Amino acid sequence: MIRRLFSRTMSTFLLLAGAAAILLPFVWMLSLAFKPRDEIFSQQIRLLPTRPEWNNFIVALTQTDVPLYLWNGFVVVTGILVFQILFGVPCAYALAQRRFKGRTLVFGLVLAALLVPFHVTAIPIFLGFAQIGILNTYSALILPFVPTAFGIFLFRQFFSQLPAELFDAARVDGLGETAIVWRIAFPLALPAATAFAIFSVTAHWNDLFWPLIATTDPHLATPPRGILYFRDQESGDDVGPLMAAAVIIIAPLVLTFLLAQRKFTQGLAAGGLKG
Amino acid sequence: MRTAFLATAFAMAASAASAQETEIRVHYAIPTIWADTQAALAEAFMAEHPDIKITLDGPAESYADGVQRLLRESVAGTEPDVAYVGLNRWRILEDRDLTQPLDAFIGDNPGEQGYTPALLSLGSFEDKQHALATSASTLVMYVNPELVAQAGGSMDDFPNTFDGVIELADKINGLGDTIDGVWIDRHDWRYQSLLGSHGGRPMTEDESDITFDSPEGVAAANLYQRFANEAGMKSYSDKDARQALPAGTLGIMFESSSLQSRFEEGAGDAFDLTVKPLPLVAEDKSKVYFPTGGSGIVMLTSDPEKQKAAWEYISFVTSPEGQKIIVETTGYAPANAKVIEDKSYLGAFYDANPNALVAHTQIANHAGPWYAYPGAEGVAATDLIAASLVEIAEGADTEATMKDLAETLRVQLGMK
Amino acid sequence: MKHLSIAHREALTNLWLAGPATLVMTLFIFLPVAIVAILSFTDYQFGAKSFAWVGLDNYSKLFGSTLGQRAITNTLIYVAIVIPLSVGFGLVVALGLHRMMDWAPWLSHTLRTLYFLPVAATLVAMSVAWQMVLHPTLGVVNQTLAVLGGAPQDWLSDRGLVLYTLAAVGIWQTVGYNMVLFFAGLVAIPPELYDAAEVDGASGGWSRFWTVTWPMLGPTTLFVLVVTATSAFRVFETVATLTRGGPAFASDTLVYALYREGFVYFKAGYASAITMVFFAFLLALTIMQFRIVERRVHYR
Numbered sequence: 003m004i005r006r007l008f009s010r011t012m013s014t015f016l017l018l019a020g021a022a023a024i025l026l027p028f029v030w031m032l033s034l035a036f037k038p039r040d041e042i043f044s045q046q047i048r049l050l051p052t053r054p055e056w057n058n059f060i061v062a063l064t065q066t067d068v069p070l071y072l073w074n075g076f077v078v079v080t081g082i083l084v085f086q087i088l089f090g091v092p093c094a095y096a097l098a099q100r101r102f103k104g105r106t107l108v109f110g111l112v113l114a115a116l117l118v119p120f121h122v123t124a125i126p127i128f129l130g131f132a133q134i135g136i137l138n139t140y141s142a143l144i145l146p147f148v149p150t151a152f153g154i155f156l157f158r159q160f161f162s163q164l165p166a167e168l169f170d171a172a173r174v175d176g177l178g179e180t181a182i183v184w185r186i187a188f189p190l191a192l193p194a195a196t197a198f199a200i201f202s203v204t205a206h207w208n209d210l211f212w213p214l215i216a217t218t219d220p221h222l223a224t225p226p227r228g229i230l231y232f233r234d235q236e237s238g239d240d241v242g243p244l245m246a247a248a249v250i251i252i253a254p255l256v257l258t259f260l261l262a263q264r265k266f267t268q269g270l271a272a273g274g275l276k277g
Numbered sequence: 278m279r280t281a282f283l284a285t286a287f288a289m290a291a292s293a294a295s296a297q298e299t300e301i302r303v304h305y306a307i308p309t310i311w312a313d314t315q316a317a318l319a320e321a322f323m324a325e326h327p328d329i330k331i332t333l334d335g336p337a338e339s340y341a342d343g344v345q346r347l348l349r350e351s352v353a354g355t356e357p358d359v360a361y362v363g364l365n366r367w368r369i370l371e372d373r374d375l376t377q378p379l380d381a382f383i384g385d386n387p388g389e390q391g392y393t394p395a396l397l398s399l400g401s402f403e404d405k406q407h408a409l410a411t412s413a414s415t416l417v418m419y420v421n422p423e424l425v426a427q428a429g430g431s432m433d434d435f436p437n438t439f440d441g442v443i444e445l446a447d448k449i450n451g452l453g454d455t456i457d458g459v460w461i462d463r464h465d466w467r468y469q470s471l472l473g474s475h476g477g478r479p480m481t482e483d484e485s486d487i488t489f490d491s492p493e494g495v496a497a498a499n500l501y502q503r504f505a506n507e508a509g510m511k512s513y514s515d516k517d518a519r520q521a522l523p524a525g526t527l528g529i530m531f532e533s534s535s536l537q538s539r540f541e542e543g544a545g546d547a548f549d550l551t552v553k554p555l556p557l558v559a560e561d562k563s564k565v566y567f568p569t570g571g572s573g574i575v576m577l578t579s580d581p582e583k584q585k586a587a588w589e590y591i592s593f594v595t596s597p598e599g600q601k602i603i604v605e606t607t608g609y610a611p612a613n614a615k616v617i618e619d620k621s622y623l624g625a626f627y628d629a630n631p632n633a634l635v636a637h638t639q640i641a642n643h644a645g646p647w648y649a650y651p652g653a654e655g656v657a658a659t660d661l662i663a664a665s666l667v668e669i670a671e672g673a674d675t676e677a678t679m680k681d682l683a684e685t686l687r688v689q690l691g692m693k
Numbered sequence: 694m695k696h697l698s699i700a701h702r703e704a705l706t707n708l709w710l711a712g713p714a715t716l717v718m719t720l721f722i723f724l725p726v727a728i729v730a731i732l733s734f735t736d737y738q739f740g741a742k743s744f745a746w747v748g749l750d751n752y753s754k755l756f757g758s759t760l761g762q763r764a765i766t767n768t769l770i771y772v773a774i775v776i777p778l779s780v781g782f783g784l785v786v787a788l789g790l791h792r793m794m795d796w797a798p799w800l801s802h803t804l805r806t807l808y809f810l811p812v813a814a815t816l817v818a819m820s821v822a823w824q825m826v827l828h829p830t831l832g833v834v835n836q837t838l839a840v841l842g843g844a845p846q847d848w849l850s851d852r853g854l855v856l857y858t859l860a861a862v863g864i865w866q867t868v869g870y871n872m873v874l875f876f877a878g879l880v881a882i883p884p885e886l887y888d889a890a891e892v893d894g895a896s897g898g899w900s901r902f903w904t905v906t907w908p909m910l911g912p913t914t915l916f917v918l919v920v921t922a923t924s925a926f927r928v929f930e931t932v933a934t935l936t937r938g939g940p941a942f943a944s945d946t947l948v949y950a951l952y953r954e955g956f957v958y959f960k961a962g963y964a965s966a967i968t969m970v971f972f973a974f975l976l977a978l979t980i981m982q983f984r985i986v987e988r989r990v991h992y993r
Contacts, residue, residue: 010796013789020786021807024865028810030833031822043524043831093714102707108715115722117979119927121948122972123725125732125955125965129739130725137353149717179706208815210930211948215956218346218355220335226817230934233821234338235308241825248821252814259813263806267873270812345957352740373740454839455830463940512850512940513829526830657958664941671852 035245042241058242068247071228079203081144090150094157095183115151142216153198160194200269225251299586300330302357306343308336314606322593329586340366351375358578359587365649367408367575376407377576382588391615400573408573409595412609414535415567415640416470418553424449424528438556446508449528458508460518461531463666465659469568471497476559479648490683498679501670533570534636537608552632554639566645597622610637654689732965739959751966764950774860775925783871791879809869820934852943862931871917878913919982947971
């Protein structure tokens, strides 16, 4: 009995200590975000500011481009997701429910594409976009991610579990294939779609590599790129607003996670292999 | 019928208005120094030229980032019309034929406009003028008199040799755990300044060979090691150092004179930030030179209409009027001779700002070009130099490292 | 449309359904891979007007130069630290939290949420926060060390420390993810297996783990290892935000070197060679993991 109590106390203590380590940057970030300038630069450690400096957040929201970065992030991830679904779902359906000559080839391509991380294709895509002059636009940020092998894979998995009779019945009713895909198959795939959406939105909201390369205009910056602009411009003086900006930038995804934890973790877990 | 007529009239008026106004896009870097100044320049210019609109691109963090962005934008076809580029970086743009020669615009009498041969040399290559200097800076010592006094030193009798500076820095360093004595960035331009103080040069006149592996070059690089070993120089970043100095935790900082306004503002009333000139080591003082930091302005647009407007802007910012704005709002020294000679422009300014006078005098006496490593690998070269300086500061054998570095650069720059 | 035979119509429909996706995959994935492979044998620079074939020069430069070797070894060291620690901690925490479900489910759930936070929070923004945490004079880590009598370190500007600091941040960011996966794996183990093991004489915690838990976690472990390895190999955000590969290239990694050589120095040919090497490593890593762990999983 005592041994169990002891081992439980030990493990709880260790787990709490681990959690404290995990929370360290969050806590410090919030602490600095609420501190006035003189307290940030003081030599003493103090977790709680003597008075909450809401001004940092006001500055971050009104005197910087942070809202613009959030907007850009929204435009880009929505654009990517919409096109990924538009292109990927019909293909997944065809691979799952239709027989055609190139089927194994296309599926093979999808599997092969799963193995190619984005960094490998960056240089030629940059070159190509430069040639046709669309660098530094929303298109440049959205297009390269439209082909989603993972999305096709996921949806195909789901569609192949649906009974073929469902679709035969629809065809008998006179529905064209495209209508079948969007009016029957896709609505049934909502769980898979949610998981995929979470994975795609998270991955592209957080991406630094491609926006760093494809855009030079600070007004097109996505949230990660934008906060770097902010940090580099301030040269270390405006730490308070910078931390406030960091809080604002992580807020959308963290809030989504907190509100829909299971869906969120499932979405990311499913996408694990694609990273 | 009437609405159509009004619509057409409105459209015609609008297009007429926009036809008269030319828009010039301007690129610049280092917003922490330049943001307000650029706004002031644009405003003053547009007041005199109502038919030209100046749009400022979002700034790059540093001159190096800036030129990188310009290169990428030129590959993408989205480059600006005019750009402020580091004085050692415009050659990279020229190398790719991106800069438009300015000789035709300057005309036959550059001297009348205040462009001395020395100033013109900062922006010319192979007899063509590609850039006009817009601001000049030099490496100086920023000193915290409070810390110096606490360490038992004296501002009136401030050391003018590196040995003396190291000794004083060591004493300051001993004042406390959180107080540091001295700091200098491991950076190509800072190194070239130390090298110049010893009378050395990074390359030969015709840029065919590296010469900083000479005794002067090794001695200059060795200063980094001496700062670290004998005066406890820390390895933090330039951002941290630029916070530490005005915060009062760093005694002596070797930094660009361009940061003077910012540092003075940061120090506020806490202490009386003082600028001291660099120690001169070379026996033959005429061999001493300090690379001129700062920016030059280049024209990138090839559209004749835009070029005319761009030249108006370039001419303005390099004129005494534009230079006055730059000098008064930053720590930079003017790049126009008329501004210096004619007391009516800056006489009062120098009276009120003895710190600025120190820097500008050093420039006037010893300024030389900021050597840019030629060719496509030039950007990579400065990173390699910085890396070697880091190694030396951490204890590597100075002579061996510098000779190694020189060889690597010779191969990389195609000198061998 | 009426004169088309059914076969034709079916073919067109299939083209319409699967064609666009196949087209964009070819355009944005397969074609670029081919181009990168070709470029890696040239000395092409972005913006240059011409280029030349240089055969294996780029590769020999990558493997022969100090900087190239450093990028590779740094990446390997980083991966070698992050994988075992991130997977190990993930497993241990999952085990602990799973055990806790019996007597404090609310606490277990809350802790699971907290551990997962770093995964959900944008890494670049959190790296900016980490920069302040690790700040040499203003950061909480050094300030605490000073108070406790320890020696404050230059976590991000000390060449000997910086790679380990980045590895620590990497572990911090991925532990929660692995923990959640292991937790799901643990929950899926039928309790009857433990009862059966106990009957067979395995009653202590340690033997329960070895005889039931660990084998049943096989597929999960494989998944976790592959994901952790591939994401560690691709480390970029923390390097780009915190150190830019410095100081003096001490934290240079493959992807960052790719970025720097290609998009800062504009050496597209050389950067393509780095890309191909990176790709090869990644493929090898994935295949190796599958082989090793799969063998273990099957032979138990």
